[in-house]
Amino acid sequence: MLKLENIEVILGKNNKERKILNKLNFDVKDGEFALIVGENGAGKSTLFDAISGSIQVNSGKIWLSGQDITHTLQKHRAKLVSKVMQDPKLGTMENMTILENMAFAFKRGQIRGGEFFSSKHRIRTFKEKLSMLNIGLEDKIQELVSNLSGGQRQALSILMAILKESKILLLDEITAALDPASTDSVMELTNQILREKKLTCIMITHNLSQAIKYGDSLWFLKNGVFIKKYDKETKSKMTLAELSSKFEEV
Template identity: 45%
Template sequence: MSVLTIKKAVKKIKNGVNDERVILNDVNLTLNPGDFVTIVGGNGAGKSTLFNTVTGTLSLSSGQVFLDDENVTNFGEEKRAKYLGRVFQDPKMGTAPRMTVAENLLLAERRGQKRKLRPRKLNERKEAFKILCAKVGNGLEEHLDTPTGHLSGGQRQALSLLMATIERPELLLLDEHTAALDPKTSKNIMALTNDLVKENNLTCMMITHQMEDALKYGNRLLLLKKGEIVKDLNQQQKAKLTLAELLLFFEEEL
C-alpha cells in the first residue's frame, strides 16, 4: 500500500484571457511507507504547488491524488487533514499566537476529529506535553503556559513540528521549514526533524534550498524543473552524489 500516489497531475493557471501557464506538467509520484523524500528546484519549479495539490489547497486541472490508496482528488483541505501534517517556512503559520504552547498541542492532538462540546482536560495533559517539549532542547518545556506569539522563531517552529507529528500523520509535509531560521537554529530543527521521522517511522516530503540538507537527509531526492520531476534518485544514487555535482546539476538543469 502506498502512502501517496499522484497520477498524471496537471495544474494550469491563467495569466491572461488567452494565456495559460503550466505549473505542474504530468507529474507522477508514489511514496511508500517510511519514504523520506527531499525536494529541490528553482523558483517556479512547482515545489509548493505540488504540496498544495496534495493538501487540497489547490485543485488539479487534471490528474488524481491518492492518500493511503483512497482517491482524495475531489476532497477539500478539511477532509484531507486527517492524513497530513505540515510545517511551513514561516514559524507563525503553524501555531495560534494567542493560545499557549499547551493549548496549541492539545488542539493538534485533536486534528481531524469531529468537533463537539467536551471538557478540555488541559491540565491532565501538561506533564506529557512537558516531556514531549523537553526533547526539543531549547527550553520549550518551560513555556507551556506562554502564548505562542511570545516565543522565539526557533521555539515556535519546533512547536509547529511537534504539533504536525503529535498524532503521527500518514504523510508529513515540510515546506522549507528551516528557511526563516538562523544557521544554528536551522541545524537544531533539522536534527529534531530527523529524530521525529525516525522515531515515528514517518513518511515525509521536505522542500529545501539547502543542498547539504537535501543530500544528508532522506532516502530519495527529487529535482523539479518547470513543473516536472526531472530526477528521482533512490538512496544508493543519492549516496553517490556529491554536493558539487548537485550544485552543478542545479545550475545546468534548474
C-alpha cells in the same frame, strides 16, 4: 504510500492560464523521507497544494494508502495530510501559551472544551511530547509562544503538526526563515522525529547541503515535472559542488 499519476494543474484566469504541473508523476513509500528541490517557480508549492487539496488538479490521479483522494475535499484531507510552512509564525498562535497551542492542535477538528486545558493528564502528555524536542519547552508550557525564538517556534510547529496522526507530513522550506544554528537543530530534530515515528514525509528545500544529508530520495522539479531522482546511496556520496552542478545543468 502516496502516488501521483500524470498530474496536471492549470492556474490563472482567462487567456493568462498556464500549465504549472505538467503530467507529473511522483511516489513516496510508507516511512520514506523524500526531498524536493527546484528553482523558483518550478511548481513545488503548487505540488503541495495539490496534495493537501487546497487546489484541485485538472487531470491525473492522487492515491494515498491505496485510496483515490483526487477529489477528496481539503477539509477531509486535513485528517490525512499535515503541513508545516516556511514561517514559524504560521504554524503557531503567538498570543496563546505553548499548552494552549498544543491543545488546539490536538483538538483540531473536534469541539474544544475548557476542562481540556486544565486536565493534568493532558498537561503531562504534552510535557512528555515537548521533552522529545530536547530544547526545554516542557518547562515553559505556560509561556506565550511570542516569547519563543524562531527555531523553538518552528520545532513546536513540527510537533503540533504530528500530534494528530496523519498519513503524510509536508514540510515546505521549514528552515528558510531560521538562522544557521537554528536551521541545523531544527533539521536534526525533524530527522530524528521522522525516523523514530517512521513518518512518511515530503520536504521542499532550497538548501542543497540538507538535500545531500537528509532523506531517502531526492527529486529535481523543473517546469512542473520531475526530471531527476537520486536514491539515498547515490546522493549521499555526492559533494555539495557535484550536486550544485547537477542542479545547474538541468
